[in-house]
Amino acid sequence: MVSHSQSLKPALDAIGKAIDQRFDRLIPVPEDSRARLYEAMRHAAIGGGKRMRPLLVVAACDLFHVDRERALRVAIAIECIHVYSLIHDDLPCMDDDDMRRGKPTVHKAFDEATAVLAGDSLHALAFEVLADEATHEDPFARLELITALATASGPAGMAGGQMMDLVAEHELYDIIGVTRLQQLKTGALIGFCLEAGAIMGRIPDSQRTPLHGYARDLGLAFQIADDLLDVEGSAEKAGKALRKDEAAGKATFVSLLGVERARTQARMLIDQAIEHLASFGEEADLLRAIARFAIERDR
Amino acid sequence: MVSHSQSLKPALDAIGKAIDQRFDRLIPVPEDSRARLYEAMRHAAIGGGKRMRPLLVVAACDLFHVDRERALRVAIAIECIHVYSLIHDDLPCMDDDDMRRGKPTVHKAFDEATAVLAGDSLHALAFEVLADEATHEDPFARLELITALATASGPAGMAGGQMMDLVAEHELYDIIGVTRLQQLKTGALIGFCLEAGAIMGRIPDSQRTPLHGYARDLGLAFQIADDLLDVEGSAEKAGKALRKDEAAGKATFVSLLGVERARTQARMLIDQAIEHLASFGEEADLLRAIARFAIERDR
Numbered sequence: 001m002v003s004h005s006q007s008l009k010p011a012l013d014a015i016g017k018a019i020d021q022r023f024d025r026l027i028p029v030p031e032d033s034r035a036r037l038y039e040a041m042r043h044a045a046i047g048g049g050k051r052m053r054p055l056l057v058v059a060a061c062d063l064f065h066v067d068r069e070r071a072l073r074v075a076i077a078i079e080c081i082h083v084y085s086l087i088h089d090d091l092p093c094m095d096d097d098d099m100r101r102g103k104p105t106v107h108k109a110f111d112e113a114t115a116v117l118a119g120d121s122l123h124a125l126a127f128e129v130l131a132d133e134a135t136h137e138d139p140f141a142r143l144e145l146i147t148a149l150a151t152a153s154g155p156a157g158m159a160g161g162q163m164m165d166l167v168a169e170h171e172l173y174d175i176i177g178v179t180r181l182q183q184l185k186t187g188a189l190i191g192f193c194l195e196a197g198a199i200m201g202r203i204p205d206s207q208r209t210p211l212h213g214y215a216r217d218l219g220l221a222f223q224i225a226d227d228l229l230d231v232e233g234s235a236e237k238a239g240k241a242l243r244k245d246e247a248a249g250k251a252t253f254v255s256l257l258g259v260e261r262a263r264t265q266a267r268m269l270i271d272q273a274i275e276h277l278a279s280f281g282e283e284a285d286l287l288r289a290i291a292r293f294a295i296e297r298d299r
Numbered sequence: 300m301v302s303h304s305q306s307l308k309p310a311l312d313a314i315g316k317a318i319d320q321r322f323d324r325l326i327p328v329p330e331d332s333r334a335r336l337y338e339a340m341r342h343a344a345i346g347g348g349k350r351m352r353p354l355l356v357v358a359a360c361d362l363f364h365v366d367r368e369r370a371l372r373v374a375i376a377i378e379c380i381h382v383y384s385l386i387h388d389d390l391p392c393m394d395d396d397d398m399r400r401g402k403p404t405v406h407k408a409f410d411e412a413t414a415v416l417a418g419d420s421l422h423a424l425a426f427e428v429l430a431d432e433a434t435h436e437d438p439f440a441r442l443e444l445i446t447a448l449a450t451a452s453g454p455a456g457m458a459g460g461q462m463m464d465l466v467a468e469h470e471l472y473d474i475i476g477v478t479r480l481q482q483l484k485t486g487a488l489i490g491f492c493l494e495a496g497a498i499m500g501r502i503p504d505s506q507r508t509p510l511h512g513y514a515r516d517l518g519l520a521f522q523i524a525d526d527l528l529d530v531e532g533s534a535e536k537a538g539k540a541l542r543k544d545e546a547a548g549k550a551t552f553v554s555l556l557g558v559e560r561a562r563t564q565a566r567m568l569i570d571q572a573i574e575h576l577a578s579f580g581e582e583a584d585l586l587r588a589i590a591r592f593a594i595e596r597d598r
Contacts, residue, residue: 032479033470037454037462088419093390093411112392113465116415117458120387123419124453127426131445139438146430146445154423155336159416163336166412171332180331 008293011286015055015075020046022076026125040110040118041125045083048101048239050299052222052290053078053193059286060197060211073135074145074196080126081153082189087119089162095244102239123153136200144199152188161185168250175256179220182253187219210276217273218291224266225295227252231259237299266295307592310585314354314374319345321375325424339409339417340424344382347400347538349598351521351589352377352492358585359496359510372434373444373495379425380452381488386418388461394543401538422452435499443498451487460484467549474555478519481552486518509575513586516572521593523565526551528598530558536598565594 023045029038054075061071090097090105091112098108107115129135130145151157161184164177173181194215198208227245231254235242245252254262273291277284322344328337353374360370389396389404390411397407406414428434429444450456460483463476472480493514497507526544530553534541544551553561572590576583 033463033466033476034454034459034483036466037459041454084419088415091392091412091415093406094415107392113390114462116387116390116393117462117465120383120418120422120452121454121458123422124449124458127445128449128453131442131449139442143430143438143441146426150423150427150430153419154427155333155340155420159420159423160333160336163413163416164332166416167332167335177332184333 008289011055011289012050015051015058016049018072019051019054019075019079022072023079026076026129036110036114037117037121040106040114041121043103043109044087044100044106044118045079045122048103049079049083050297051079052294053082053189055290056190056193056287057196059290060194061200062286063197063211063280063283064201064203065283066197066200070135071197071200073129073132074200077126077129077135077145077149078189078193078196080122080129081149081158084119084122084126085153085158085162087115087122091115094162094166097241099240138202141199141202145196148192148195148199152192157184157188158186161188165250169248172249173251175253178251178253178256182220182223183216186223187216190219190222191215210279213276214273214287214291217269217276218294221266221269221273221291222294224253224262224269225297227254228259228262228266229297229299230254233298239299263295270295307588310354310588311349314350314357315348317371318350318353318374318378321371322378325375325428335409335413336416336420339405339413340420342402342408343386343399343405343417344378344421347402348378348382349596350378351593352381352488354589355489355492355586356495358589359493360499361585362496362510362579362582363500363502364582365496365499369434370496370499372428372431373499376425376428376434376444376448377488377492377495379421379428380448380457383418383421383425384452384457384461386414386421390414393461393465396540398534398539437501440498440501444495447491447494447498451491456483456487457485460487464549468547471548472550474552477550477552477555481519481522482515485522486515489518489521490514509578512575513572513590516568516575517590517593520565520568520572520590523552523561523568524594524596526553527558527561527565528596529553532597538598569594 027038027041027045029035057075057078058071086100087106089095090100091107097105099105106118126149127146130149131142136142153159161181164181165185168181191212194211195208198211229238230242230245233242257265270291274288277287326337326340326344328334356374356377357370385399386405388394389399390406396404398404405417425448426445429448430441435441452458460480463480464484467480493510494507497510528537529541529544532541556564569590573587576586
């Protein structure tokens with residue numbers, strides 16, 4: 001029997017290639033003294049990462065038969081935001097990481113100032129991509145995407161979660177605190193990926209409940225799996241330093257629940273995530289496969 | 300005779316108050332561990348600065364009788380972007396400044412990581428504000444604002460200009476290079492302020508030429524005045540450290556042209572900026588006053 005992780009491999013390879021191609025076209029290096037900035041953006045954006053968020057966007061768009069090329073524009077936008085957040089999180093003043101996706105981090109390969117600007121540039125680029133009429137013919141769809149992405153990535157979402165993470169060393173969270181932190185830090189963007197499918201398909205709010213449930217459960221399970229990999233995984237496969245939370249004395253799902261309970265909890269969440277998709281047919285198979293992959297992956 | 304700078308004082312005071320009030324409402328401190336992030340955003344955004352960009356937006360909107368409350372939403376969005384760029388530019392890895400607008404910079408008052416996140420949060424907030432229907436009832440107007448602001452602030456605009464500035468210590472620019480640098484670093488956002496008036500007024504592209512001309516000339520004159528203040532001004536009035544370009548050996552309008560020619564050039568550009576407004580009546584008086592103020596100010 002083929003493992004679920006293996007069955008997702010063709011889809012992961014395909015989205016990786018599609019995203020790289022589009023970033024290559026979107027970020028051409030100019031022949032002037034801004035070249036270094038564009039090279040830094042390309043270093044971070046092209047070649048690497050699981051592309052989980054782009055795949056989630058495409059899978060969510062598949063539910064509603066959204067044109068693939070348009071879905072990929074939204075996928076590029078969310079990856080712009082994700083990559084900008086990685087560049088800034090890796091800075092010496094934040095997590096101070098040297099390796100990311102198996103390559104030197106941007107501030108190592110270039111310098112800190114260029115890393116700040118490359119992150120800022122990808123941040124702006126995300127909104128430029130979404131606002132373009134090539135993303136959706138309906139202006140209200142584009143505006144809804146922009147509002148959802150700005151909210152999910154700003155202080156009420158990802159940036160707020162990152163702030164909670166920064167103070168985690170002084171303020172030891174309980175399970176409710178860690179859950180809230182992760183729902184903001186990673187959950188909000190994962191929620192956007194699913195919401196984006198519904199927005200692109202012009203599905204009314206009242207019919208989005210299954211997607212919200214799937215996103216919430218997947219997001220938490222994904223984070224628990226990350227915490228497990230951080231304790232049990234290989235830095236080589238992960239392409240980044242591990243066991244940093246433990247060293248910093250931060251509470252995680254694993255430190256609070258223990259390895260076994262954390263693993264059980266993640267499996268339960270994934271079963272639940274898949275149950276939310278019960279009303280969908282085979283058009284939701286990719287979302288189901290992603291859910292299983294989320295807790296079986298080794299990086 | 301009252302000097303032009305004095306005649307602008309009531310307008311500057313009024314816009315300062317209006318922007319502070321709106322930032323106060325827009326950034327309420329939450330009662331959780333994200334509080335520090337919101338406090339850092341408020342520290343940077345509220346109370347201080349000339350609010351030149353917000354005033355330009357309001358003045359450009361006045362040309363086309365745009366509702367003041369809506370114009371102020373666009374003014375808040377551009378100020379979010381301007382403030383985020385100041386926070387990031389002041390970081391130790393960038394310009395390493397301790398004072399800004401007469402207060403400690405965000406990384407001094409808080410810490411570097413919080414400063415990075417506060418900048419990122421204001422960046423996202425700008426687009427959230429523009430996408431809201433309270434900004435304009437026409438979705439195409441909101442989308443045009445978003446595209447224009449993302450382009451003006453990203454690698455093809457402000458961030459690209461900042462990159463050119465970073466390499467300026469190694470790559471000594473001539474007058475064409477410095478002009479290009481400043482057109483990206485500060486000119487692109489000033490251009491947005493004027494463009495925003497036309498977008499809010501739903502003025503067709505073909506009728507925007509005078510605004511583009513005014514913005515281009517004002518932007519350059521404003522920068523030349525900044526370079527002159529950097530050489531001749533008072534750090535106390537400016538609320539920030541001066542004479543840093545000279546110390547870093549960077550080419551500026553003043554180092555390339557000399558003080559006298561730079562001053563003449565700035566005056567000529569301001570005359571030209573005002574000439575672009577010849578087809579407008581008294582509804583352009585605020586823009587005219589801003590142009591004169593740009594080269595008469597002492598901070």
